[in-house]
Amino acid sequence: MSVKNAFYAQSGGPTAVINASACAVIQTARAHPDQIGKVYAGRNGIVGALTEELIDTSLESDAQIAKLRTTPGAAFGSCRYKLKSLEEHRAQYERLIQVFKAHDIGYFFYNGGNDSMDTAWKVSQLAETMDHPLVCVGVPKTVDNDLPLTDCCPGFGSVAKYVATSIREAGLDVASMAKTSTKIFVLEVMGRHAGWITAACGLAAEREGAAPHILLFPEVAFDEVAFLARVQACVERYGYCTVAVSEGLKNGEGQFVAEQGGKDAFGHSQLGGAGQWIAQLIKDRLGHKYHWALADYLQRAARHLASKTDADQAYALGRAAVELALAGRNAVMPTVQRLSDAPYRWEVGVAELKNVANVERKMPTDFITPDGFHITDKCRAYLSPLIEGEDYPPYKNGLPDYVTLDNRLVAKQLPDFQI
């Protein structure tokens, strides 16, 4: 195969380490100038391929690219834009191939979650029928940790480390004040459908009585009576109670607790989410003073507290993606294969995109304790290695020194295309 350019795009919600994968893709490509020409990045993800807004990463210095490894967000822009079926969106898939042809792109690296792997798979199929040789390789990324065939997903370990650290710290704070003031602390974390991030909070509870005392998973229908009894028991035993709740907590009817008919249990109109709702419930029913926090984007952008394991894996899978492509492996995704829990050992594996696309990995039921309020030892053994190690960014003026690239676009070759 002659020298071909590569296209790289970031998809979906950013993570603390998605740019580490980007860094690896670009650095590995630069190390193989005999096979890969320029790496073009989609401006705002796959949308940039459709609109032919291609960022020429060759205009960035090696030093700038190296700084991607420790910079959160999605450096080239990302998007929530799902290409649907080939039948429905055929024009869009064909446009992708046209853009790739116009810019002599022979490699397609797509860094995202389930939907992205599905898109990459479809593109690989279409390229064959359109007679454009294209090697498509997925690079896994999602804080949701829900991709199949990989032991974990880059991005998850860092959010896990952040939320576990945060609830440990807030727990020490509220424990200090509980005698005369706040007795309840609630942290709302991400997880609309799966409780992986909530489970990670549980890692902080390494000794009897330590925060978090109660975890509320989207997988477990909320049982108000059992929950309030548990809260009260914690307050009586430890003087305070800390709760980590998934944004996706649902009641027995499968409704999100924070959206039950637009009104909460107390007749208040509902503006907030699960954390606020749980905190107010405790206040109304048990009378305890509360504080609550909503980590929101802070949790998935917290590169300052990245897991070294996670950052290493994000980089390793980005590099492996390019190496797989150079070896001619099409329609695949590099994965993390766990060899042992303790000591933690892992290696890079390979999955077929067709087996990854649209398959969602659930949290095993035996990762949640029978009462539904905490994680099991089995879950802890799985999660613990994923937050191991610190990988601090450089600092300047007291703040993390994150890079912002120039992101200069390549001249367009094609007519405009409406998406």
Added chain:
Amino acid sequence: MSVKNAFYAQSGGPTAVINASACAVIQTARAHPDQIGKVYAGRNGIVGALTEELIDTSLESDAQIAKLRTTPGAAFGSCRYKLKSLEEHRAQYERLIQVFKAHDIGYFFYNGGNDSMDTAWKVSQLAETMDHPLVCVGVPKTVDNDLPLTDCCPGFGSVAKYVATSIREAGLDVASMAKTSTKIFVLEVMGRHAGWITAACGLAAEREGAAPHILLFPEVAFDEVAFLARVQACVERYGYCTVAVSEGLKNGEGQFVAEQGGKDAFGHSQLGGAGQWIAQLIKDRLGHKYHWALADYLQRAARHLASKTDADQAYALGRAAVELALAGRNAVMPTVQRLSDAPYRWEVGVAELKNVANVERKMPTDFITPDGFHITDKCRAYLSPLIEGEDYPPYKNGLPDYVTLDNRLVAKQLPDFQI
């Protein structure tokens, strides 16, 4: 003076570094066994002195005490309990002296903010009249940064570093997604009356267009029209807009925006705070998709991201407090005296408690830009050194290895006392 025991208490909301001051007090006292016997710590602050619940810190190993330096929260417990005037609460002040007499306490170190310095001052006065020799020294602590006569307050620099880092990180996240998804990010930070923490967020905006784009201070009456115009201008110019808002944001009538008659501008009942209110206002008026975060206790407990300057000052002032006491200086508080901004140089000074008590330092008006939406260069020059340097805690199993002390109590000598 013969060997006397010391009493140390933590007061008010914990900070990331209040235990660094505790560490310094205990380590410095241990280095002077010829003058200081045991250090007793109040269980839950001054309440522990009133109830004669004294923690014997001599039962903790040097290694455990050393770990206090990097542990957030208040290791001995704190409280919100203000002793009022001597006339109203004379019995309580007398009780303190009785407890100090019963346990041969000749030194009183009180680690807190304005109220605590007032209490320490009153206790020092009463001790004289009750013929109990007592050296009272305050140790400043408050994330609110509102104590007078000191350049800054231990605890503030670390929360400043945390909020500035957090909004920089979240800003990169939202910038990534703004094209097709969230365009607005709002971070609510502490500051009921003073905008120091909101101002600190502004440190992250080191270049044109970087987050945070708008700061909303409690010192500046909220101007909805000007604010919304600024938000829209940011979205048009940069594609997104990030806002840091103080929990204490008020309207022109001096009401907290989040508590205007129990209903917000849209007729919703009000559960949330300023951050949620601002985010919803933008959505309702401008239609932009938003995310918002509530840092709450996470910001003041974030020892994992402590400012080295702050941690060093917290330790230095704890040590200075003991040294002042050993030198016979009564009714004083060690302070931070700034010698220069760049390079930042500082030394320990001394203030009289009577000049500190109940005086609140405001943010200078020339620290806020004339439009009311950001910080000035003068403010930046003041704040920047306070977040300099990293001072990471040790980690174990991927999480900060914080110490929890045994906190064993001394046998009571006195009858019970109702507080």
